[in-house]
Amino acid sequence: MAFEFKLIRRVxxxxxxxxxxxxxxxxxxxxxxxxxxxxxxxxASVIMNHLNPPLGFPRVHAECDFKRPIxxxxxxxxxxxxxxxxxxxxxxxFKFRKVSEKGLSEEIxxxxxxxxxxAHHPDGSMGSVPIPDFLAQKIEVAPPELLA
Amino acid sequence: MAFEFKLIRRVxxxxxxxxxxxxxxxxxxxxxxxxxxxxxxxxASVIMNHLNPPLGFPRVHAECDFKRPIxxxxxxxxxxxxxxxxxxxxxxxFKFRKVSEKGLSEEIxxxxxxxxxxAHHPDGSMGSVPIPDFLAQKIEVAPPELLA
Amino acid sequence: MAFEFKLIRRVxxxxxxxxxxxxxxxxxxxxxxxxxxxxxxxxASVIMNHLNPPLGFPRVHAECDFKRPIxxxxxxxxxxxxxxxxxxxxxxxFKFRKVSEKGLSEEIxxxxxxxxxxAHHPDGSMGSVPIPDFLAQKIEVAPPELLA
Amino acid sequence: MAFEFKLIRRVxxxxxxxxxxxxxxxxxxxxxxxxxxxxxxxxASVIMNHLNPPLGFPRVHAECDFKRPIxxxxxxxxxxxxxxxxxxxxxxxFKFRKVSEKGLSEEIxxxxxxxxxxAHHPDGSMGSVPIPDFLAQKIEVAPPELLA
Numbered sequence: 149m150a151f152e153f154k155l156i157r158r159v160x161x162x163x164x165x166x167x168x169x170x171x172x173x174x175x176x177x178x179x180x181x182x183x184x185x186x187x188x189x190x191x192a193s194v195i196m197n198h199l200n201p202p203l204g205f206p207r208v209h210a211e212c213d214f215k216r217p218i219x220x221x222x223x224x225x226x227x228x229x230x231x232x233x234x235x236x237x238x239x240x241x242f243k244f245r246k247v248s249e250k251g252l253s254e255e256i257x258x259x260x261x262x263x264x265x266x267a268h269h270p271d272g273s274m275g276s277v278p279i280p281d282f283l284a285q286k287i288e289v290a291p292p293e294l295l296a
Numbered sequence: 297m298a299f300e301f302k303l304i305r306r307v308x309x310x311x312x313x314x315x316x317x318x319x320x321x322x323x324x325x326x327x328x329x330x331x332x333x334x335x336x337x338x339x340a341s342v343i344m345n346h347l348n349p350p351l352g353f354p355r356v357h358a359e360c361d362f363k364r365p366i367x368x369x370x371x372x373x374x375x376x377x378x379x380x381x382x383x384x385x386x387x388x389x390f391k392f393r394k395v396s397e398k399g400l401s402e403e404i405x406x407x408x409x410x411x412x413x414x415a416h417h418p419d420g421s422m423g424s425v426p427i428p429d430f431l432a433q434k435i436e437v438a439p440p441e442l443l444a
Numbered sequence: 445m446a447f448e449f450k451l452i453r454r455v456x457x458x459x460x461x462x463x464x465x466x467x468x469x470x471x472x473x474x475x476x477x478x479x480x481x482x483x484x485x486x487x488a489s490v491i492m493n494h495l496n497p498p499l500g501f502p503r504v505h506a507e508c509d510f511k512r513p514i515x516x517x518x519x520x521x522x523x524x525x526x527x528x529x530x531x532x533x534x535x536x537x538f539k540f541r542k543v544s545e546k547g548l549s550e551e552i553x554x555x556x557x558x559x560x561x562x563a564h565h566p567d568g569s570m571g572s573v574p575i576p577d578f579l580a581q582k583i584e585v586a587p588p589e590l591l592a
Numbered sequence: 593m594a595f596e597f598k599l600i601r602r603v604x605x606x607x608x609x610x611x612x613x614x615x616x617x618x619x620x621x622x623x624x625x626x627x628x629x630x631x632x633x634x635x636a637s638v639i640m641n642h643l644n645p646p647l648g649f650p651r652v653h654a655e656c657d658f659k660r661p662i663x664x665x666x667x668x669x670x671x672x673x674x675x676x677x678x679x680x681x682x683x684x685x686f687k688f689r690k691v692s693e694k695g696l697s698e699e700i701x702x703x704x705x706x707x708x709x710x711a712h713h714p715d716g717s718m719g720s721v722p723i724p725d726f727l728a729q730k731i732e733v734a735p736p737e738l739l740a
Contacts, residue, residue, distance in 0.1 A: 160621070160624075160625055160628075161461060161462070161467075161624060161628060161638065162461060162467050162469060162621045162624065164461050164462035165457060165458060165460050165461065165462070166343070166457070166460035166461070166462070166463075166464045166465075166515075166516055167352060167354070167462075168462045169462075171457075171458050172324065172328075172355045172358060173321050173322075173324040173325050173328075173458060174321075176320065176321040176324060177321050177604070177606045180320075180321075180604075180605060180606065181604055184604075184605060184665075188665070193665060194605065195314070195664060195665075204315060206315070206362070206365075207320045207362055208361065208362050208363075209359070209360070209361050209362070210320060210359065210360055210362075211357070211358065211359030211360070212357070212358055212359070213356065213357050214354070214355055214356055214357070214358075215356075217354075219462075220462055220639060221628075221632070221637060221639075308473070308476075308477055308480075309476060309480060309490065309609060309610070309615075310473045310476065310609060310615050310617060312609050312610035313605060313606060313608050313609065313610070314605070314608035314609070314610070314611075314612045314613075314663075314664055315610075316610045317610075319605075319606050321606060325456070325458045328456075328457060328458065329456055332456075332457060332517075336517070341517060342457065343516060343517075367610075368491060368610055369480075369484070369489060369491075462639070463648060463650070468620065468624075468651045468654060469617050469618075469620040469621050469624075470617075472616065472617040472620060473617050476617075491610070500611060502611070502658070502661075503616045503658055504657065504658050504659075505655070505656070505657050505658070506616060506655065506656055506658075507653070507654065507655030507656070508653070508654055508655070509652065509653050510650070510651055510652055510653070510654075511652075513650075
């Protein structure tokens with residue numbers, strides 16, 4: 149049973165903007181990167197086209213509070229925590245910190261991503277369905293003190 | 297005094313993902329596009345490097361609820377509404393609708409962007425400052441019924 | 445018969461990088477934007493999923509020479525010219541110029557995009573096929589003096 | 593003296609498009625990623641703001657031939673090879689291959705990136721200058737057989 153995952157990535161040049169810092173929209177890609185790496189760490193992929201019907205996890209909500217800037221070539225730790233688990237829905241909290249020789253910085257940003265499990269039907273329609281057992285069984289909500 | 301702005305843009309190929317729809321991170325770029333076009337409609341730019349000290353509007357909060365997908369070459373109306381105005385802070389509500397020959401669709405998504413006015417000091421530091429009068433005087437909060 | 449198309453777009457904030465100018469990778473998106481708008485001007489779309497088999501135009505070659513920078517909120521003219529037309533292949537030349545009250549600038553950049561028409565078969569494979577007549581009949585190569 | 597560098601990265605969801613494959617513009621970001629990692633491997637950064645005047649390496653030419661698609665979660669090897677070294681100019685060849693348990697695939701794509709060393713002067717102007725010795729001394733052109 150897993151309730152967290154940490155991904156470290158180095159800020160790329162193309163992720164910066166003319167203000168000299170990471171463009172805020174990239175934090176949403178970073179969250180998704182950590183989410184997908186979390187599934188891989190559990191032996192799954194966010195894209196389940198091998199199932200019948202194929203399953204996917206569209207985003208229904210995303211948010212982020214930006215506290216400090218981060219710059220080109222700095223290392224960012226993206227700390228994913230499972231904050232909510234329902235039959236068809238998963239919601240994640242993300243804490244962003246800078247990683248340097250001095251250790252971890254204060255929080256750069258904090259975000260939330262909420263996804264719903266959907267089936268893609270042959271007629272092109274899609275509908276929400278329970279998260280498949282092989283994945284749901286491996287995921288649990290993080291302890292409250294980590295979600296504070 | 298302005299409290300709203302509407303921007304229409306056509307979905308570009310590079311904005312789609314393998315699920316066949318616009319990648320969710322692009323909605324945050326769309327909000328920013330509408331915000332910047334709003335400033336231009338008031339005779340201003342989000343980048344005020346001609347002032348001394350130069351001013352900017354970093355994002356402190358962004359969120360979006362995703363309700364329906366939107367696809368390549370479809371037209372998206374981004375309706376910006378001023379939801380909050382404080383001395384140093386502006387917050388916007390965005391309603392996304394698809395535009396077609398049949399008119400406007402139901403809401404595709406709804407988002408919020410909150411920005412703070414900051415001065416960039418010569419020593420590289422920055423600090424929040426009041427929004428300059430020439431801009432603040434032109435912006436007012438939208439009527440409550442539009443923000444519902 | 446069309447051999448050219450002009451698209452004007454304003455540089456967006458998220459397209460800039462920490463050097464204060466448009467990130468070079470965006471010029472390739474700009475070329476594609478103009479290409480797709482060219483098809484639309486001919487009553488077609490680059491995505492032909494309504495045909496059986498569905499057709500598409502994957503890129504086989506792209507290049508760009510960068511001569512001058514372009515910045516946030518500046519207007520860019522993307523001038524598409526058909527430089528080569530073969531049964532299954534189209535190749536485009538793009539001339540980028542800045543648009544301002546003073547008129548058109550010198551060339552900012554010049555690029556090439558070469559695409560091939562492919563059919564997507566039901567088994568997932570794809571193979572090159574002739575460009576469909578309804579599109580091919582509307583496209584011709586630009587005069588040599590425009591391609592210089 | 594270094595003439596090559598290899599970077600492996602996993603394809604991210606946001607890098608795909610509605611055709612189900614990596615959008616071609618991302619290959620240019622991949623080249624830049626490998627270039628910047630190459631400088632880091634030599635103890636340098638592409639951004640030399642600590643020098644007086646600050647130096648940078650704007651792109652003057654970029655091109656890519658696309659041979660095979662690559663998909664979400666596949667691993668891509670980006671093999672950088674120095675193909676040309678002049679006083680003020682560096683040009684790189686990039687060979688892209690898929691990495692799997694079966695080893696390296698055939699080439700997915702092949703690209704070129706040519707950059708020039710420029711100084712940013714206090715008045716905002718910039719001009720080409722020789723590549724600084726501490727970097728130039730560490731870089732040599734790859735053997736011809738590797739560039740074939």
